[in-house]
Amino acid sequence: MAASQPPPVEIAPLRVLRADGTILDPEFIDSVPASDIARLYAAMVAQRVYDDRMIKMQRQGRLGFYLACTGEEACAYGPAYALRDDDWMFPAYREPGVALWRGFPLQTWVDNLVGNCDDPVKGRQMPVHWSARAQNVVSISSPVGTQIPQCAGTAYAMRQRGDDAVAICFFGEGTSSEGDFHVGLNFAGVAKAPAIFFCRNNGYAISTPYEKTTATPHIALRALGYGIRGQVVDGNDLFAVIKAVREAAAFARAGHGPTLIEAKTYRLAAHSTSDDPKAYRSREEEAEAAAQDPLPRLRRWLEAQGLWDEAREQQTQAEASEAILAALARAEAKPHPPLTTLFDDVFAARTPLLEAQALELAAHLSSGDSAYRASGGH
Amino acid sequence: MAFEFKLPDIGEGVVEGELTKWLVDEGAEVAEDTPLFEVLTDKVSAVIPSPRRGRVAKRHFGEGDVVPVGAVVLTIEESGAAPTAAASAPTAHAQAAPIASYVAAPAAPVAPVAPAAGATIAAPVTALTQANERVRAAPATRKLARSLGVDITRVAGTGDHGRVTQEDVTRAHAGASPAAAAPRASAPTAAVAPPRAPATPAAPVAPTALGADEVTKLLGLRRKISERMRHSRDTAAHFTYVDEVDFTAISALKDQLRDAGLRTTYLPFVMKAVAIVLQRPEFHSLNAHVDYQAGTLTKKAGVHLGIATATDAGLLVPVVQDVHGKSLRTLVGELSAVADAARANALPVASLSGSTFTITSLGKAGGMFATPIINQPEVAILGLHKIEKRPVVVGDAIVIRERMYMSCSFDHRIIDGHIGAAFVQAVRELLEAPALLLADLR
Numbered sequence: 003m004a005a006s007q008p009p010p011v012e013i014a015p016l017r018v019l020r021a022d023g024t025i026l027d028p029e030f031i032d033s034v035p036a037s038d039i040a041r042l043y044a045a046m047v048a049q050r051v052y053d054d055r056m057i058k059m060q061r062q063g064r065l066g067f068y069l070a071c072t073g074e075e076a077c078a079y080g081p082a083y084a085l086r087d088d089d090w091m092f093p094a095y096r097e098p099g100v101a102l103w104r105g106f107p108l109q110t111w112v113d114n115l116v117g118n119c120d121d122p123v124k125g126r127q128m129p130v131h132w133s134a135r136a137q138n139v140v141s142i143s144s145p146v147g148t149q150i151p152q153c154a155g156t157a158y159a160m161r162q163r164g165d166d167a168v169a170i171c172f173f174g175e176g177t178s179s180e181g182d183f184h185v186g187l188n189f190a191g192v193a194k195a196p197a198i199f200f201c202r203n204n205g206y207a208i209s210t211p212y213e214k215t216t217a218t219p220h221i222a223l224r225a226l227g228y229g230i231r232g233q234v235v236d237g238n239d240l241f242a243v244i245k246a247v248r249e250a251a252a253f254a255r256a257g258h259g260p261t262l263i264e265a266k267t268y269r270l271a272a273h274s275t276s277d278d279p280k281a282y283r284s285r286e287e288e289a290e291a292a293a294q295d296p297l298p299r300l301r302r303w304l305e306a307q308g309l310w311d312e313a314r315e316q317q318t319q320a321e322a323s324e325a326i327l328a329a330l331a332r333a334e335a336k337p338h339p340p341l342t343t344l345f346d347d348v349f350a351a352r353t354p355l356l357e358a359q360a361l362e363l364a365a366h367l368s369s370g371d372s373a374y375r376a377s378g379g380h
Numbered sequence: 381m382a383f384e385f386k387l388p389d390i391g392e393g394v395v396e397g398e399l400t401k402w403l404v405d406e407g408a409e410v411a412e413d414t415p416l417f418e419v420l421t422d423k424v425s426a427v428i429p430s431p432r433r434g435r436v437a438k439r440h441f442g443e444g445d446v447v448p449v450g451a452v453v454l455t456i457e458e459s460g461a462a463p464t465a466a467a468s469a470p471t472a473h474a475q476a477a478p479i480a481s482y483v484a485a486p487a488a489p490v491a492p493v494a495p496a497a498g499a500t501i502a503a504p505v506t507a508l509t510q511a512n513e514r515v516r517a518a519p520a521t522r523k524l525a526r527s528l529g530v531d532i533t534r535v536a537g538t539g540d541h542g543r544v545t546q547e548d549v550t551r552a553h554a555g556a557s558p559a560a561a562a563p564r565a566s567a568p569t570a571a572v573a574p575p576r577a578p579a580t581p582a583a584p585v586a587p588t589a590l591g592a593d594e595v596t597k598l599l600g601l602r603r604k605i606s607e608r609m610r611h612s613r614d615t616a617a618h619f620t621y622v623d624e625v626d627f628t629a630i631s632a633l634k635d636q637l638r639d640a641g642l643r644t645t646y647l648p649f650v651m652k653a654v655a656i657v658l659q660r661p662e663f664h665s666l667n668a669h670v671d672y673q674a675g676t677l678t679k680k681a682g683v684h685l686g687i688a689t690a691t692d693a694g695l696l697v698p699v700v701q702d703v704h705g706k707s708l709r710t711l712v713g714e715l716s717a718v719a720d721a722a723r724a725n726a727l728p729v730a731s732l733s734g735s736t737f738t739i740t741s742l743g744k745a746g747g748m749f750a751t752p753i754i755n756q757p758e759v760a761i762l763g764l765h766k767i768e769k770r771p772v773v774v775g776d777a778i779v780i781r782e783r784m785y786m787s788c789s790f791d792h793r794i795i796d797g798h799i800g801a802a803f804v805q806a807v808r809e810l811l812e813a814p815a816l817l818l819a820d821l822r
Contacts, residue, residue, distance in 0.1 A: 058413055058429050060388070060390065061388065061390055061426055061427070061428050061429055062388065062428070062429060062430075062431035063385075063386065063387075063388025063389075063390075063431070064388075064431065066389075067392065272424070275390060275391070275424070276390075276391040276392045276423050276424060277423070277424065278423065278424035278425055278426075280425070
């Protein structure tokens with residue numbers, strides 16, 4: 003049996019940009035075009051505008067459910083930027099940015115949230131469970147951790163085929179205590195699959211604090227047990243996230259196997275519209291976390307470079323607001339998917355039982371005393 | 381044009397929310413996203429922003445009201461012809477209760493929205509069940525049906541193969557769905573159902589003069605009361621101790637006070653007597669909160685008495701704080717203020733919690749005795765009945781005295797029988813000899 007040196011696990015958090023907007027690693031900054039950074043920042047600002055609008059929509063009864071990304075924008079836009087468009091992405095549910103950055107149409111995203119006839123998943127999923135096939139972004143699964151073995155398997159398959167693409171999946175620190183985490187990381191380690199396991203450690207598994215989900219001081223330390231590379235990164239530092247994902251991707255493409263990245267961040271908003279963090283977090287803790295907010299930090303740096311100012315901030319917010327409101331207006335004007343499509347897509351062809359149910363529904367809908375409408379509409 | 385804003389389901393599967401605070405007045409102009417009100421549900425507390433621009437024409441609920449999801453919370457008289465972008469969805473859509481459209485279409489089988497919807501849901505499912513088939517239901521569902529007194533054979537199942545679910549049982553119990561109340565065997569079948577003869581011959585037709593049964597949903601306060609009563613019965617080991625108390629002396633005192641200009645009921649006397657007894661070390665465990673999950677009993681320093689009060693909406697238990705340190709005169713004033721506020725549905729939310737012991741008075745309708753249900757997390761409750769003149773043996777003579785039964789329920793998990801009995805006796809002693817009451821009066 004050949005003993006080999008396991009890859010390193012770095013627990014000193016990778017950091018490029020300080021909270022005050024000054025730089026620790028000027029060399030790295032040179033590797034990212036400044037115009038790209040301004041574009042990324044604008045996208046993160048827009049994301050925050052979208053999130054704010056969606057929560058209001060939900061509170062107004064116009065959207066069934068929503069999960070905001072607020073405070074964790076760098077953990078979505080950083081990896082999306084660092085990877086190639088042919089790399090596969092398996093988001094959890096808090097990273098619409100990974101698809102939007104790759105050109106997933108805002109309108110399609112909103113159509114999914116509303117669940118209308120142009121929703122790629124035909125209104126059958128909860129809001130937030132979107133799909134972006136054209137962007138190589140895989141559907142979101144509600145059960146936490148499902149995407150981890152999927153990502154490991156996809157990465158392994160690509161390696162077997164001789165592709166040099168990688169697969170990345172996103173999950174929270176709570177999910178890292180689920181069984182699928184072990185299955186995925188162990189398999190990827192054995193197979194040296196070109197996978198990146200991106201853990202957003204925001205301190206809470208919904209309402210359960212970190213300390214009550216695991217005794218390990220760093221999720222990244224778990225990489226040791228799988229013999230894979232591990233890296234802690236400041237998840238509120240867009241540059242550091244880009245750097246960590248780039249390094250992990252290069253490591254994977256070189257055939258050395260997967261990396262577990264633990265991005266330390268904080269969810270500044272509620273877990274979802276069904277959650278109320280006032281019940282389990284102190285105001286002091288939230289204020290402390292807000293001081294680490296990835297957006298103002300990046301803005302300070304951009305402003306110091308003369309790449310951003312208040313006028314651009316206002317304009318970006320106004321444009322994002324206008325874009326999302328227009329998309330929503332269009333989405334709300336569209337009918338729901340026809341009820342009769344309910345039986346499609348479960349199997350390639352309808353089974354006899356499904357066929358019988360479809361007939362029964364059709365007869366009921368045409369009987370005139372139905373509370374539903376046969377096609378579209380509300 | 382009037383826009384009726386209905387309370388959305390702002391959590392997942394939330395059925396109601398307590399309107400904790402209005403942020404706009406009637407007549408106020410609001411823009412889109414103007415915060416309208418704060419609502420507290422089982423899951424979140426949230427500020428609800430306006431979906432429309434206009435003038436607040438009417439607020440349909442007050443602060444502290446429990447609002448069912450889907451109920452109209454406020455009416456906005458819309459201003460300006462064209463809605464701006466945020467609300468530029470076609471009005472037909474927006475006014476057709478967006479939430480209802482999301483819920484009713486894909487999730488119809490679990491949405492017990494209206495009787496009409498319930499009926500259409502139940503029909504195709506019953507069509508799949510065989511008339512004489514044994515009822516399909518999980519043991520937990522059967523147990524639930526037994527505990528609610530629901531005949532499970534008469535519940536239309538909405539689950540797989542007509543399986544009766546716990547929701548079906550609770551729905552049938554609440555009487556939400558007419559179909560659920562009908563016998564399975566003769567449930568109306570949908571037009572598409574295979575024809576099937578009723579399994580039993582038609583039952584004798586009921587007299588028609590009475591009209592239809594009235595079905596209402598258990599919502600808001602009634603629902604809360606149900607849950608809390610059920611919880612108390614399910615957890616506390618109730619035992620009730622009844623004794624008769626002689627109120628002749630208190631009655632005389634009450635008359636003296638009335639002549640001196642202080643009109644009072646008997647209740648303040650009982651409250652003082654209870655407070656004095658609860659403050660004795662041997663009865664501290666009766667003025668307490670139990671937390672069975674944490675395995676703790678918290679003996680409360682002060683005596684804060686819950687006063688069960690009947691209102692049109694149902695039973696409320698406003699709290700009179702610090703009874704141990706208040707004069708009779710103060711109590712008389714506070715009691716009447718609290719009762720008025722409760723009946724006007726204007727009790728501040730804060731005044732409905734924090735009691736350490738509860739008194740429930742059935743007053744003139746008092747009957748002889750009852751078995752009061754403990755207002756948890758408290759461990760005891762005192763029920764008062766009608767005071768009336770009764771013949772009593774004093775020495776060797778029969779005399780007429782003012783008498784009342786007191787029914788006191790205790791949580792036997794915490795309170796031993798002799799402690800409970802001693803408590804009632806101690807209260808009785810003070811009430812029968814008010815001089816003793818005076819000795820400790822503060």
